[in-house]
Amino acid sequence: MDIWAQIESDHEELKGLGKDVLKSMDGEGPASRDNQFDLFDTKLRRHLAAVEDVIFPPLEKQQATSATVHEIEQHHKSMRRDLSWLDRPGKNEKDWTQSFEVVLEQLDRLCSRHETLISQAKPMIAEKDGLSLGDRYTRAKLKRIPGSWDWNKIGIGAGTALGIAAVGAAAVAGAKRYQRGRDGHSGDADDFELRLQTDETVRLISSEKVEGTKVVDRSGEEIGKVVSFMVDKYTGRVAYAVLQFGGVMGLGAHYYPLPWPVLDYETKHDGYVLNLEKADLKNAPSFKKDETPDFDDAGYRRDILVFYRPS
Incomplete structure (x- = not known):
């Protein structure tokens, strides 16, 4: 055949x-x-x-x-x-x-x-x-x-x-x-x-090396940095990396939960690449510093997953 x-x-x-x-x-x-x-x-x-x-x-x-x-x-x-x-x-x-x-x-x-x-x-x-x-x-x-x-x-x-x-x-x-x-x-x-x-995408890395690492869009423009992780309590695996965008010293910043696998590390950028344009973030699920996202809500998690899927 x-x-x-x-x-x-x-x-x-x-x-x-x-x-x-x-x-x-x-x-x-x-x-x-x-x-x-x-x-x-x-x-x-x-x-x-x-x-x-x-x-x-x-x-x-x-x-x-x-x-x-x-x-x-x-x-x-x-x-x-x-x-x-x-x-x-x-x-x-x-x-x-x-x-x-x-x-x-x-x-x-x-x-x-x-x-x-x-x-x-x-x-x-x-x-x-x-x-x-x-x-x-x-x-x-x-x-x-x-x-x-x-x-x-x-x-x-x-x-x-x-x-x-x-x-x-x-x-x-x-x-x-x-x-x-x-x-x-x-x-x-x-x-x-x-x-x-x-699965060639699976790698191990210390959280100390990831938190604070910059994130760039597909064109290489910096859009923020990783400030924390959300870990699945049942599997022990990283579910989301939280991206901080905008603000001064954290004030007025927005935070974007990114499904961990959507980030690709590229040495030429010395950071993670998110396969979208900076302007696309205005429509992405996000929260402010004094807000608590409801990760227990299945609809919220689905909104995050669907937003970052390729079209």
């Missing part, structure tokens, strides 16, 4: 898995929402990585496709951030479900962008090269299954190997989650270790 057909097939599978997550219920076993989300999360990350490994390198050098590749790359980063954001307890709660529905909308937009790139790329790539890229694409996904064997050495093709390994990985994941439930402890450590393997 050529690479274009494989990508389209992946799109259909991912959309189907997303629907399965919404249909699933809380509880234990393979059909639980935790397990269904884990499967969706793993397969989507694997798909994004394979596209980046195989499709991006030849097309980002072409004038006709370089801009599209850059846009899709940013969309990939956003999808990974959203997946990390959703990887938390309470998946059967209404606000989690609403957030996941927004992620599925973003997935639809991403698939459309992939299809646009495919339509631009097809005339540039010969049919035989499309088949060769298809094999590389399959192997790129196979490489990201933890504990995968060297299938070449045992004479099994990449397509068959991917199917065998995917079924095995799903079974192992379900068994591990079931066992964790029996043991009475959380799987966050195992999940986080998997994220370190599959």
Whole structure:
């Protein structure tokens, strides 16, 4: 199968898995929402990585496709951030479900962008090269299954190997989650270790090095600085970085809760880059120093998440 057909097939599978997550219920076993989300999360990350490994390198050098590749790359980063954001307890709660529905909308937009790139790329790539890229694409996904064997050495093709390994990985994941439930402890450590393997955006950094760090907009203009963090008490992960903007010595300043994953550190700016223009902040959720934002309100959290999503 050529690479274009494989990508389209992946799109259909991912959309189907997303629907399965919404249909699933809380509880234990393979059909639980935790397990269904884990499967969706793993397969989507694997798909994004394979596209980046195989499709991006030849097309980002072409004038006709370089801009599209850059846009899709940013969309990939956003999808990974959203997946990390959703990887938390309470998946059967209404606000989690609403957030996941927004992620599925973003997935639809991403698939459309992939299809646009495919339509631009097809005339540039010969049919035989499309088949060769298809094999590389399959192997790129196979490489990201933890504990995968060297299938070449045992004479099994990449397509068959991917199917065998995917079924095995799903079974192992379900068994591990079931066992964790029996043991009475959380799987966050195992999940986080998997994220370190599959999500290149995960890094560790001391809060002392972040608080006070400047934030610039996409054009490089400074818009404020990080003054504090909001940490999820249940997962222990940073949920928001609070951006201070305007005012003198903190007086009259506005504070903007930013979902932590929307900030990208760039050494050339010696600070974090927020992918919007300074003027866009006038419409962003914010509060003043003497105000207390209601982070317990699902609508408020959703407003923040939706505002910083790519259009």
